[in-house]
Amino acid sequence: MARLAFELNGKPVAVEAGEDEPLLYVLRNALGATSVRFGCGLEQCGCCAVLVDGAKAFACTQPAAMVEGKSVETVEGMGGEDAPGPIQSAFLAEQAGQCGYCLSGMLIATKALLAETPKPTRPEIRAALDGHLCRCGAHERIVRAVERAAGMRP
């Protein structure tokens, strides 16, 4: 175990992390950030996406030690159930989800996309979300939610 210090959703945190322990387990179990969902452990599904210094990263394979001194953002930092942030609100307004298991990754990918491309086209949205699987088939709604988050839908 090694001591690890970084910033999580704007607040400094310090935890013990196992050798080679992926960031996902540290965030979920030690820090209670359950939005970081385990899907595959292989960077193939996108459920576990987080932002590390603003760039999208997959927490299922990223060793926790790599975020030492860095800033990590998860969906918890966007807003809570009672006070959702703008991207979360856009997803709720479009009812963009069925089971919802993929949505944390979608929200993170949306935040990363809009930071780079504030008014994305549909092909740009689909390209940005392509590494994120949705098994229920809520794709149409999720694309609309990203457009809404970008202020492109009323």
Added chain:
Amino acid sequence: MNAPKLTASLQANPRLDRWIAFLPDRTARVASGKVEIGQGIVTALRQIAAEELDLPLDRVAVASGDTEIGPDEAYTTSSLSVMVSGASIRLVAAEARRLLTERAALRLNCAPEDLSVDAEGFVRAGEATGLDYWDVAGEIDWTAAATGAGQPKRPSDYRVVGESAPRDDLPAKVAGGGFLHDLVMPEMLHARTLRQPSPGAALVSLDEAAIRRAARGEIEIVREANFVAFVSADEWTVERAAEAAPAHAEWRGVRDLRPADGDAHGLPDLKANDHIYGDPEPEVPPAGDVVEIMITRPYVAHASLGPSVALAKFEGGRLEVRSHGQGMHPLRRNLAGALRLDEAAIHCIHVDGAGCYGHNGADDAALDAAIVAMAKPGRWVRLQWRRAEEFAYEPVGPAMLVKARATVDATGAPVDWTTDIWSPVHVQRPGAPGVVMLAAQALRPPPPWGPPVDPPPERGYGGPRNAFPLYRVGALRVRHHLTERAPIRTSALRGLGALPNVFAIEGLMDELAARAGADPVAYRLGLLDDPRARAVIERTAALAGWEDRGEAGTGRGLGIAFARYKNIAAYAAVAVRVSVDEEVRMERIWTVADAGLAVNPDGIRNQLEGGCVQGASWALKEEVKLDGPGIASIDWESYPILRFSEVPDITAELIDRPAEPALGVGECTVGPTAAAIGNAVAHALGRRIHDMPLTRERVMASLLAG
């Protein structure tokens, strides 16, 4: 007025208090045996209850899937939740309202008819009475049986039902919570399994020391016969143990499959039990030409995005279980059987999981967790499957081979139709002959093998689901060749046999239309009497710009397909435009459905869209591969599903018929989407591809053959 007939659920669970309670916080709680699996059922049931009770939505809660509170409604399947549980809750709420109103009328010394209800309570002559449901609820014997004596509202009076109420559960799920996966219990232990590689395999040796070294942390190893699990307070430690374990285990009697064992073309070679439905074979073949189509679909996966998980605790002889399975009462029965516990000693509560689309690993994970919990009494155990475990050990949707054959008269219209189906069993939930939960096979020799049992006609069939076209086809029969033993475990996957059957039927309809020199839409309409069926086809064709369909064989195609799910649930037509060069690319999907009374129109559109995407994914991409001990496609690279860049814009419309009963919608677009893709590809190429998935390899083979 006659009292409405009690539903099957109410007949099986007659006590009112199994369904409804008026709680001290002045909310009403209705209970359902049906559970949230991402389809929005909890929201729809809440709307139905709020409507009949005339309460605001926020004063009604739904308790779903709790063996101590709610009714036993078996499993959440077959698009039946609104049709059955919704109808039950409507009757119970209407009856509760009547009983409560009668009590209030006694207190107020007036006639029940003089009272109405608003958010504040009973109202008489426009004036609040100061009484509400909760003031009089204590005077009613809720243990009494429902009689159906309440009179549900007329649909024309609805104000909550028919509104697109937002989903109750989504706000938590966009904020990092809401799933069983997220539940943390005090002093909780984490567990992972080492799976028996195939049924009957025996564990010869296990190098526990090597596994402990690989875990690099304290673990306990729970072993019972051929079941093995690793337990630790630290999740990453058990993950490492489970990752390393297969290399340190030696098994005897492991199954050895070949890739060809998964080929649907081989199904007719396997021993089968035949079931014949419909009209008898004609003694003299009818006059006319015979047109036949043969299609296949491989084994396909539920492929839930979240691996199965369960929590369990065993203390004082009682077992508590949290599961995301589709039915908590059946789970309790199956756990009791596997663990040799009394059913009354087990309490199962449903907590939402990732979408399952049928019988996946959820129930099996619950037994895994329970076994470990009984080895570690007094502690909560959280057992999660690994990704490869989810793919390799969940029951899969059966491969199918379907032949549809029509004899056509001189006008080109069918006068005799036969659908032949070769398929392994579609439903193998524990409790069926010889069927037990996954880990139960590892604990002790399984019960004697029994012949597979597919759902009967009154439950919409399994393999033959939607094998009977709704068109006027003359004499009609379905021959179901039910495979005795499939190489791998199969069970319920969204729509059961509907997707392959609709793919075959609607493919043949296009072939028949072409042969008759008719337009496919006009040909279908010419053979359809049901105005609701006609309406969804006509509207879909209009949305898709059918009149500008274009010539066949240009590389771009437009296809349409129709089915009424199970021939009794929602009507759905789907049109898909594709372009095909080396592979199939969808440009646009349109769907129109008629689900009768739409309890929650947006929720229904969500289901229609999702069914289109999933149906397209099965038709275009998915195939479970077999090799060695079992399933060899164990990640998203070897089992690809449709991605964002492959999903086109989708238009989903609903024809609302508020005066008609609500029809199940969860599965209605899956078959028509696959079939519309098949027809669109045939239109684009000028020749049909008969084997799913319609991959690049098959497109190339078709182009080369042309």
